[in-house]
Amino acid sequence: MKFDTIAAVATPMGEGGIAVIRVSGPEAIEVVDNIYKGKRKLSTVDTHTIHYGHLVDPQTGDLVEEVLVSVMKAPRTFTREDVVEVNCHGGIVSVERVLELILEHGARLAEPGEFTKRAFLNGRVDLSQAEAVIDLIRAKTDRAMKVALHQVEGKLSRLIRNLRQNLIEAMAHIEVTLDYPEHDVEEFTQNFLREKCLEVREEVGRLLQTAKQGKILREGLSTAIIGRPNVGKSSLLNSLVQEEKAIVTDVAGTTRDVIEEYVNVRGVPLRLIDTAGIRETEDVVEKIGVEKSRQLLQKADLVLLVVNYNEPLSPDDYAIFETAKGFSVIVIVNKFDLPQKIDLEEVKRHFPDQPLIMTSAKMEQGIELLEKAIADIFFAGRVQQDDLTYVSNARHIHLLRQAERAIDDALAGIDQLMPVDMIQIDIKKAWELLGEVIGESVGEDLIDQIFSQFCLGK
């Protein structure tokens, strides 16, 4: 039997170690090949071999992850289909990023127990195990449902239900004008429909935002400290990581061998990227610079850009300014205790809307202000922490993202003056996807809504 291509995380979700994302189906190799960059195309490699490379987002060209990829061609695989297993860093962020990328390039998220099911249907599992397979799928489905239910209980499910109700009322209105053209219901104008779609899009966008925020609370706000050498990055770092203060000596980069450090700043968990790198290279002038900054930025939710009060802006500073544009940046003018040689107006001209903090890391000045700025950025315009509804399940995020895309398609249709019944195709799709998030079936809902909302008859 021909199946489509599915993917899921095969290892338990959690911090640390290596995670495996399994892709199975006729297009498994093609799907991963689309986003894989290594010595050879995966389509050309031998079966049952492992390859080192990177996953790249083909749209942006961004490197997403460093990976090991196992290619196993049918039939000698678990599912008897082509299987590709992507091994990546075990952190939730990287795993979700990899899975998302795979799902965006042609695979579907596997149902609970679906790999086992395929293994069985393709004759891999012995007949005597059929009962066990059924039990397993049943159990996995029930558990997944329980987990999903638990996650969508309360605020989130109410939010989505409201959103769907909103959508279905609009849909019923549209359907009535289609199925009862002579009925005296006013037709939606393009503008009204656009408004409706924008409302929904905003709501879905907000939900996805909470997904990000939930992740941040769990994972820490990924923060990069950048700036050319000698601006005082490491002393700033140490001011933030207070217990490590003792490490700051005249010879930096000698003590630590970690990539990330966690620090809690006024309730905001920061994950500082490449702190070792900062320490290692602070003295070695030629090694640091623009290239390093650019790499760090790719991973950052927040950028702390450091310049030196005591020196005029150099071409390196300008280059770093350019790379930091478009990110969430706090500009730190360090060594404020020394005489001014920097053109402050020039710095402000480059970052007119970003906070600018004057600090003296050595003298502990301005650190409070910096902490406040970080907290402001995180909480700015957002509800209080305990009021947040989080979307954290990978499947939900995936569905919401698809719903968002469907609404975008509807909006594009509206702008291209497409007929309303075409636009309805995308609106309905969004409504169905949202229903999947909270486990509501499609069924007769729309027809019911039409007849309860409108008075129709002969």
Added chain:
Amino acid sequence: MSDAPTYEAGSYDVIVIGAGHAGCEAALASARMGCNTLLLTINLDAVAFMPCNPSVGGPAKGHVVREVDALGGEMARNTDKTHIQMRMLNTGKGPAVHALRAQADKIAYQHEMKKTIENTPNLLLRQAMVEELVVNDGVCEGVLTQTGAIYRAKAVVLTTGTYLRGKIILGDLQYESGPNNMRPSIRLAYHLKELGFELKRFKTGTPPRVHKHSVDFSKMEIQPGDDVPRAFSYETTEFITDQLPCWLTYTNEETHGLINSNLHRAPMYSGTIEGAGARYCPSIEDKVVRFNDKPRHQIFLEPEGRNTEEMYVQGLSTSMPEEVQLSMLRSLAGMEQVKMMRPGYAIEYDAVDPTQLWPSLETKKLPGLFTAGQINGTSGYEEAAAQGLMAGINAARKVQDKPPVILGREQAYIGVLIDDLVTKGTYEPYRLLTSRAEYRLLLRHDNADLRLTDIGYEIGLISEERYQRFLKKRELIEQEKERVLNTRVRPDLPHVQEVLREAGSPELTEVIELAQLLRRPELNYHHIIKMAPPPIELPEEVMEQVEIQIKYDGYIRKSLQQVERMKKMEERRIPEDIDYHKITGMAKESRDNMSRIRPLNIGQAARISGVNPADISVLMIYLEQYNRVGAAD
């Protein structure tokens, strides 16, 4: 069987009981497919009778009429020959919901259909009341009439409409009756129950009729037909141009007051009516009660035909007492002096639960017996005709030892209709809506021939001549599409820029495909051919297809992808003899539902109410196990 004397009245391949819209199509299809066919009806003067609204078509229903035509049915042709007005609805919307609707001349419609039936070889039309089915060894082998005649057949199609244990309710009055005081079919209903069929009780209704001369049309809005000649059938070449208008007026506070103050006399509210009515077809009293914030409701006055002054009052379906009906009518603007010719009434009738049918419309309980039309829980002439056609085709194919024709949800509204009925059942009279079709964009009225003519030809209901004409059309469409997709226009062609300017479309700055231009919202096919004309002049319907298929290509492709996914599920067939109760790990409710419906494939199983994805997984595992054991034996 009763003890009254009987006699052998002859043998046929197929017998059709009932000559309404389902029965006529069933009998014609069967006879045209070469089966010796007998069509029995209680009253020969009620062939193709329209007991309610005098119209055919509209959204989804009009699509079905086109589909019936593409498969070689009669409704489209018969309407084209007899209508008094035609309109294309929804022209301001997308092509998928454009819909043709005709105002019918009821009497002419009947006469024309009767004539067609009488002149069809292999087909005999007879007046008879069928009381029982002849059942032998659990197989339906014929019918027994009230006069004791036994007709034998290899297949029987039952289309009882609202005659089956029909009961008319009008105010305090109620009596056993078929539609419009026809004789009801009582005995057969009990017989079906004895055979073990589960019956449902449904209700429908019709508004009063009034005399045209007593209406003041100056107080109403006129609703004329289209100026462009229209037709349902792909065969029609002669068009009726002399059209009659309809008229629009509204209910008002006085009407609503009359209804509210007489609610205690309305059978709907006094508990007299037990049958389930349809939400989309409420009586006026129902509308006023349920939507009491609505200040007025539309009322259309529609002629019942050319040779009568009777008019149908659309929107005023009611079972109120006669004198209340008259007061209600006279409260309407333009109807102050109106003369009522017949009162409206509600009618209750028996229907079979359609989940007792295979998708071929053959009953699961009694092989050889097919049911079609209102007996299957639907409402509407078009829904009836569609089922009648399919039941007739499949009865004939059964006789000829051929597999049934089952249309998919992606192929036709007829497929949607039948799949909904046999997979989900219905708790109210079922009406087709375009909203019920998940692939609405693919099921357009304009492409019904492209979707179904091959099948119509294959089963022998489309003539060779018509098929050749169809193939030519399809070829022209493909050629022209190819041309539009591959022709490029250059910006230095002055006439191109001029066409664009006139259409208010941005002028070209670089070479571009014609197709790209056609996708611009402000441009249509006629603009395109002004820039680059086709080598030969093309018929309008070819140009229409090219435009729709290219302009909405993105959306069409999206729908096709969805169809692909569904088809993967439908390709996996379920053996008929599977015992669902042996499947452990499936919810009991799902097991019960599946063993009742007995879905033909995984796709259908997934559409059964209450069945969830886990049940489907378990079913697939079980099937695999089942197949392997079967293979090992």
